[in-house]
Amino acid sequence: MTAKEKQKITFPYMFVLKIIAVIITVMVYNTFFESKKSELLSQIFRGVNTFLIPSIVISILRFVIISIYNARHANRSVRGNFVLGINRLTAIINTVLLVIALMVAFGINPIQFVTSLTIVAMAIAVLFRDYITNMLSGLFVMFSEQLSVGDRIKVGEHKGRIVDITFANIILQNEEDDMVMVPNNLVFTNSMVNLSAHRSNLFTVKFELPLSVATDIETLEKEIQSVLINHPNLDENTEPKIHVVDIGKDFVRYKIELYAISSSNKLHREIENEVLREILIFEHSKTKVS
Missing domain, CATH: 3.30.70.100 (Alpha-Beta Plaits)
Known part of the structure; x- marks a missing residue:
């Protein structure tokens, strides 16, 4: 299977379901609940749309960006994980939108909530510093041209073929067919050799x-x-x-x-x-x- 076939866009089921959900939500609210002037129902309605509408816009932007990227690189071999990075970044944004939507649905002001938890957020950032740096390192790897899924690499004492790249780890399949999870930080803090970039006899x-x-x-x-x-x-x-x-x-x-x-x-x-x-x-x- 070629890289172009792997990046082939499938039918956007989730995108269609989001649009249908928005339409149903608006119709149901306007038909049955708008006249009742319920504050709780209004909050739930705003919370649902706070997630669905921005998520639909992000899905459209994701589709446009990936389409432009594939069109520009249609006639040449591409290294790197741009599409993978876009998909992971979209997942993060959707998660943040979901949290904000839940706050709105329960009547919590997201801005005030974040402001009141500034000190707690700093403490969490310190506690989860390694995971946060791992996540940022994972994003750098995804958007770089140095590594790609399928490459054979050697990081420190670990050697194998890249099966997947997540926010926490690069998953390698070694010569014994074991799955080795290498923290993303090791790519930047240890010597790394891409055995597939310049293949030798x-x-x-x-x-x-x-x-x-x-x-x-x-x-x-x-x-x-x-x-x-x-x-x-x-x-x-x-x-x-x-x-x-x-x-x-x-x-x-x-x-x-x-x-x-x-x-x-x-x-x-x-x-x-x-x-x-x-x-x-x-x-x-x-x-x-x-």
């Missing part, structure tokens, strides 16, 4: 061996080279070499840098599985002998 296979097996690494290197030397999906001009990454108490970590014929992540994973399978066979044979 170079990839790395990492593995570790127990010390009892690691002493015969030259044999393993020759066996891996024999498997990969004429591999149809690898650059024939590069020879796979095993490099030591770290030495622990009872293990040694290694890495092998390989150049594939393309930047396909699927292809890289297939070659990596072949290498790891050969390493498992080697480790099993050495363990069996010992």
Whole structure:
């Protein structure tokens, strides 16, 4: 599915329901309740329309903005999450309108209410500072061109494909198919690598061996080279070499840098599985002998 197909606008059921609700509310109030001059009914009526009418206007603006954006970028590939950001921002505004509408319906003046709770609001802002900064960071990510849903990224020690971006987290699907929720603040406070922005034919296979097996690494290197030397999906001009990454108490970590014929992540994973399978066979044979 292309990005254009993903952004295809579906039938606006909620927009139509809002318009119908406004029409019904006005008709019912004018027909049955206007003559009764009920203050409570008037407040409820104003509260309902305080939410519905601005929400309809916002929905129209959202539709126009997204349509203009899609029209401008119809003929080129677009990175970023502009449409996602607009949808999330619309949800926030609708939530604020709903709270204001409830205040109006119960006869509470929103301006006076906010003014009287200024000190409390400051205390809440301090208590929920991390969540607020996370939310703002999420908005920056949504409207930026640096990240997009579907990108493979590495943030700190977390690595995976972006499944969704919320106000609180970036949801990653890692190589074990686990869902990892990374706080949005980590994107701005840690080094972040977008592995999909500039895809490379170079990839790395990492593995570790127990010390009892690691002493015969030259044999393993020759066996891996024999498997990969004429591999149809690898650059024939590069020879796979095993490099030591770290030495622990009872293990040694290694890495092998390989150049594939393309930047396909699927292809890289297939070659990596072949290498790891050969390493498992080697480790099993050495363990069996010992």
